[in-house]
Amino acid sequence: MFELHRMPAKDGLYYAVFVNYEQRDEQEIFNAAINKLKSIPEITLTEVQIVPYANYITGIGPEGKFDIFLDIDYGTDVRARSEAALNYVITALTI
DSSP: OOOEEEEEEETTEEEEEEOOTTOOOHHHHHHHHHHHHHTOTTOEEOOOEEETTEEEEEEEETTEEEEEEEETTTEEEEEESSHHHHHHHHHHHHO
16 A cells, blocks of 8 residues: 655654655545554554644554654655664555
């Protein structure tokens, strides 16, 4: 369902961006990712937070914390505090 591209780690965070070749609405991608993660019992999600430049949701999975961000300028990405957490979320979203 999703394709993600890993980015270099920066400031202690590990990143992966959602590939959007079809130029789908980024809000649609963000919502679909949240719905997919909600279906996984091992993951707990907070409520969506809305800030001036982005919407985001924080999750906790077996490998640690992560965030799904919808940035108004750059699209949707995953940000994790550990490489293991990022790997877990990528696997969860791409199976």
